[in-house]
Amino acid sequence: MKTDRSRELFARAQQVIPGGVNSPVRAFGPVGGTPRMIVSAHGSQLTDVDGNRYCDFIGSWGPMILGHDHPAVRQAVEKAVADGLSFGAATEREVEMAELICSMVPSIEMVRMVNSGTEAVMSAIRAARGYTGREKILKFAGCYHGHCDAMLVKAGSGVMTSGVPDSAGVPKGCARDTLTAVYNDPDSVQALFDTYKQQIAAVIVEPVAANMGVVPPKPGFLPFLRRLCDENGTLLIFDEVITGFRLGLTGAQGYYGVTPDLTTFGKIIGAGMPVGAYGGRRDIMKMVAPLGAVYQAGTLSGNPVAMAAGLSQLYYLRDHPQVYRALEERGQMLRTGLTKAAEEQQVPICVTGVGSLCCLFFTGGPVVDYESARLSDTGRYVRYFRFMMERGFYIAPSQFEAIFLSMAHTEKELQGFIAAAAGFLREDR
Numbered sequence: 001m002k003t004d005r006s007r008e009l010f011a012r013a014q015q016v017i018p019g020g021v022n023s024p025v026r027a028f029g030p031v032g033g034t035p036r037m038i039v040s041a042h043g044s045q046l047t048d049v050d051g052n053r054y055c056d057f058i059g060s061w062g063p064m065i066l067g068h069d070h071p072a073v074r075q076a077v078e079k080a081v082a083d084g085l086s087f088g089a090a091t092e093r094e095v096e097m098a099e100l101i102c103s104m105v106p107s108i109e110m111v112r113m114v115n116s117g118t119e120a121v122m123s124a125i126r127a128a129r130g131y132t133g134r135e136k137i138l139k140f141a142g143c144y145h146g147h148c149d150a151m152l153v154k155a156g157s158g159v160m161t162s163g164v165p166d167s168a169g170v171p172k173g174c175a176r177d178t179l180t181a182v183y184n185d186p187d188s189v190q191a192l193f194d195t196y197k198q199q200i201a202a203v204i205v206e207p208v209a210a211n212m213g214v215v216p217p218k219p220g221f222l223p224f225l226r227r228l229c230d231e232n233g234t235l236l237i238f239d240e241v242i243t244g245f246r247l248g249l250t251g252a253q254g255y256y257g258v259t260p261d262l263t264t265f266g267k268i269i270g271a272g273m274p275v276g277a278y279g280g281r282r283d284i285m286k287m288v289a290p291l292g293a294v295y296q297a298g299t300l301s302g303n304p305v306a307m308a309a310g311l312s313q314l315y316y317l318r319d320h321p322q323v324y325r326a327l328e329e330r331g332q333m334l335r336t337g338l339t340k341a342a343e344e345q346q347v348p349i350c351v352t353g354v355g356s357l358c359c360l361f362f363t364g365g366p367v368v369d370y371e372s373a374r375l376s377d378t379g380r381y382v383r384y385f386r387f388m389m390e391r392g393f394y395i396a397p398s399q400f401e402a403i404f405l406s407m408a409h410t411e412k413e414l415q416g417f418i419a420a421a422a423g424f425l426r427e428d429r
């Protein structure tokens with residue numbers, strides 16, 4: 001596979017962009033080699049500057065649930081572009097977007113549009129702190145909530161205590177109010193609530209963790225969080241930046257039947273444009289400026305082109321709910337196929353996933369939290385990544401990311417993926 005032009009461009013990029021990329025995971029850090037410079041994408045297919053084609057299993061990290069360049073989305077965007085790119089004033093599309101989200105997701109009575117998932121989380125946390133008058137936030141090790149200071153905290157192993165920043169440049173003071181518990185472990189959450197009685201403003205959780213590979217919640221875990229929050233006057237925030245409109249029209253909250261107080265969205269609601277949103281109970285959202293004392297703003301928030309893209313994708317999903325059954329079947333086919341291949345080769349792997357989210361860990365499992373996810377043989381993942389890329393399957397350059405399936409993937413492509421992965425497991429014993 002020729003990668004000369006990607007290599008050349010990446011060398012130029014490294015001179016003027018930190019690491020040559022505008023988001024770290026694109027740098028191929030964990031796997032080495034040259035990141036592919038992409039020129040176009042249609043359906044399930046990506047094309048790079050050297051003319052190589054790949055079947056895309058990343059889907060821009062989630063937004064492209066209908067596949068790339070979906071006609072409904074493209075037409076809506078083209079129409080919006082013709083009307084002007086930004087007005088810095090309210091528009092009908094924003095009203096439509098807010099009404100649509102509120103009508104689809106019962107827990108959301110009011111919603112505010114922002115420009116990324118990071119911004120959505122940052123703002124939801126501020127609203128939760130403003131509403132409760134408390135400062136501490138409880139998150140889970142291995143859950144990613146964007147790059148705002150307070151969320152760049154991971155716990156040490158063993159006893160979970162107050163946060164230590166995970167990134168240079170985060171003041172200790174910012175991390176001090178972030179508590180970290182163990183995903184799927186109610187006792188670790190209870191212990192923090194016992195210690196920090198009446199101080200925890202919110203628990204924030206990915207209802208399906210999809211940034212440490214994919215780790216679904218154990219039965220009872222999300223209801224436990226709901227109950228504990230209710231008993232302690234703490235708000236429950238579901239970070240549905242990945243799961244929102246991916247697990248179904250009501251996201252993970254509908255899928256698991258647990259109702260959060262606030263929800264954050266991103267990725268799918270922008271259909272590939274930079275969009276985020278946070279919303280929830282009316283009494284909480286009424287705290288947000290200009291109605292209330294919690295300040296939050298954005299020059300380009302609710303941008304007309306971004307709204308057009310997101311609206312067209314959400315309308316399509318709403319009007320074709322059978323999409324979710326089809327995605328579930330695709331996910332199931334991939335998970336079953338990979339599991340069977342590993343059994344045949346007698347290789348210990350753990351295949352996880354829900355709906356159109358899948359993950360292949362190189363460990364016998366079970367993978368239930370960050371610690372057990374980290375038992376995966378990442379050296380083997382690197383070899384798997386290179387093997388799959390060589391054969392035209394574009395997967396994440398890191399073990400700790402999801403496979404995102406879309407409506408554009410055909411059964412033939414999925415069977416091809418399974419056959420290639422089986423080939424790898426056979427060769428790499």
Ligand SMILES: *Cc1c(COP(=O)(O)O)cnc(C)c1O
Nearest residue numbers: 116117118144145146241242266
């Ligand atoms: C991607 C992601 C974010 C951050 O969204 P950005 O748009 O990248 O800022 C937040 N939470 C979760 C669960 C995500 O997957």
